[in-house]
Amino acid sequence: MQIPHVMIVGGGFSGTALAIHLARNATAPLRVTVVEPRQTLGAGVAYSTQEPAHRINVPASRMQLSGDEQGAFDRWYRQQPECSLDSVAHCADGAVYPQRGMFGRYLAELFAQAVLQHPQVTLRHIQASALAWEGQQLLLSNGETLEGNVLALAISHPPPSLPRALLPFSAHPALIANPWQPGVLDNIDSHASVAIIGTGLSMADVVASLATRQHRGPLLAFSRRGQLSRANLSGEWPEWTLAPQPQPSTRLWLHHIRAEVARAAEQQLPWQRVLDEVRAQGQSIWQSLSLREQQRFVRHLRSWWDVHRYRIAPQVAAEITQRQQAGTLRVLAARLAAIASRGDQLDITLHTRDGATEHHPLDHLIVTTGPGHExxxxSQPLLLSLSQQGFIRADALGFGIDVDRHSHTLTRSGQPSQNVFVVGPAARARFGELMGLPQVADHAAEVARQILLSLHIKHAERCPPLAP
Ligand SMILES: Cc1cc2nc3c(=O)[nH]c(=O)nc-3n(C[C@H](O)[C@H](O)[C@H](O)COP(=O)(O)OP(=O)(O)OC[C@H]3O[C@@H](n4cnc5c(N)ncnc54)[C@H](O)[C@@H]3O)c2cc1C
Incomplete structure (x- = not known):
């Protein structure tokens, strides 16, 4: 009998976590191949950065591969020499915020362990890109073709999309369209005038990276609302229990959460504890809303939710505050009204939210609007090939790929494709809160369970199944 074969495209956190969960839980022989062009597995877009200023945005104790190994990364990190060498990682309350690359290294080690500890599952990494799906075969950039029983898509973060007004300037020397590319910030002069489009997490990464390069020139960050990601909370705080809220409407939820924040404040508890609880219940809240209400959330509330929910490490927040206080960083609610080239520089005109017009000559304009999920x-040949053949379709909210409640992709006509799965944040239109590590880790464990079920392989019962 042929050993079933699971093909995973993408070896960032989601694809690697899925492979490890399959290895740990398959009770019969299985082949698992992860196709990933990066040299090591586990890092993906978030954890492959070698920038020392890029930190995990929650304490290490909250990063894990599965719910039953809480604190494992924190313990591992504290045993590494980097922990004592990186004094900035340590907060006064004892929490550590490691450089993001360390988490990638940790996952690569877990994958290597899984290869050794679960010999009945053959785990393999092919260092290549998957280019197309043709005649039941996956075509790879190294010339190989793969055939298998299950295809799992673990591709979450495409490069940032360039705002339309910037398209004619895509090759301009002053424009940095993708700040994640290694080395792109290295040639910025320490006195250069720089503007950043976007004021979220990627902007915070850029400000922190420029600080390590001793940049002290004028820095202007702008977005329509000019909202900055909030800082993460230090210290130990009691948990908050949300009062029940049965109304399936975005507006009523907003009122309810505001009232809960006020109630928490009366007890001297910070808003972050309330939002943490909303986030913990995020999947069930999201799934109780109709598509119309979800669309309302995306239109009116998403940018507010994002800056409160995706918080930044205290070290990065301190850098931003320090530059704001020194007057070298301005954060503005404004939209780009015009842009023109002047030699190697760009001139931009901004219309601010309070009605003013500002002109800025720039040495560099950096795009930090985040991954182009919409x-x-x-965004790439493989996904185009799968959508053209009708195996996948975009979801209605512009978050990623449409899936059913078992994470099967939905075909062009809305039917589940039995052997194609999505793992990780690309499935979040269905599940809601599916971006931070704890939820992505749980999702990978659940998709592993679904895949084993579809292959009629019994799952090793280590922990109770998650509610779909
Ligand atoms: C910059 C950033 C920082 C973050 N920081 C934190 C944090 O501090 N804490 C936290 O809890 N969460 C954080 N997150 C969120 C979260 O951890 C990520 O969403 C999670 O890592 C998702 O990983 P992924 O594997 O699904 O996707 P990705 O990271 O996008 O990985 C996908 C992988 O697929 C590969 N790939 C793409 N196309 C192909 C193809 N055709 N063939 C083969 N391989 C392919 C890519 O090379 C990539 O390695 C962060 C996210 C980002 C983007």
Missing amino acids: ALTA
Whole structure:
């Protein structure tokens, strides 16, 4: 009998976590191949950065591969020489915020362990990109073709999409369209005038990276609302229990959460504890809303939710505050009204939210609007090939790929494709809160369970199944 074969495209956190969960839980022989062009597995877009200023945005104790190994990364990190060498990682309350690359290294070690500890599952990494799906075969950039029983897509973060007004300037020397590319910030002069489009997490990464390069020139960050990601909370705080809220409406939820924040404040508890609880219940809240209400959330509330929910490490927040206080960083609610080239520089005109017009000559304009999730299914040849053949389709909210409650992709006509799965944040239109590590880790464990079920392989019962 042939050993079933699971093909995973993408070896960032989601694909690697899925492979490890399959290895740990398959009770019969299985082959698992992870196709990933990076040299090591586990890092993906978030944890492959070698920038020392890029830190995990929650304490290490909250990063894990599965719910039953809480604190494992924190313990591992504290045993590494980097922990004592990186004094900035340590907060006064004892929490550590390691450089993001350390988490990638940790996952690569877990994968290597899984290869050794679960010999009945053959785990393999092919260092290549998957280019197309043709005649039941996956075509790879190294010339190999793969055939298998299950295809799992673990591709979450495409490069940032360039705002339309910037398209004619895509090759301009002053424009940095993708700040994640290694080395792109290295040639910025320490006195250069720099503007950043976007004021979220990627902007915080850029400000922190410029600080390590001793940049002290004028820095202007702008977005329509000019909202900065909030800082993470230090210290130990009691948990908050949300009062029940049965109304399936975005507006009522907003009122309810505001009232809960006020109630918490009366007890001297910070808003972050309330939001943490909303986030913990995020999947069930999201799934109780109709598509119309979800669309309302995306239109009116998402940018507010994002800056409160995706918080930044205290070290990065301190750098931003320090530059704001020194007057070298301005954060503005404004939209880009015009842009023109002047030699190697760019001139931009901004219309601010309070009605003023500002002109700025710039040495560099950096785009930090984040991954172009709305264009994921058209962002690369493999996903285009799968959508053209009708195996996948974009979801209705512009988050990624449409899936059913078992994470099967939905075909062009809305039917589940039995052997194609999505693992990780690309499935979040269905599940809601599916971006931070704890939820992505749980999702990978659940998709492993679904895949084993579809292959009629019994799952090793280590922990109770998650509610779908
Ligand atoms: C910059 C950033 C920082 C973050 N920081 C934190 C944090 O501090 N804490 C936290 O809890 N969460 C954080 N997150 C969120 C979270 O951890 C990520 O969403 C999670 O890592 C998702 O990983 P992924 O594997 O699904 O996707 P990705 O990271 O996008 O990985 C996908 C992988 O697929 C590969 N790939 C793509 N196309 C192909 C193809 N055709 N063939 C083969 N391989 C392919 C890519 O090379 C990539 O390695 C962060 C996210 C980002 C983007």
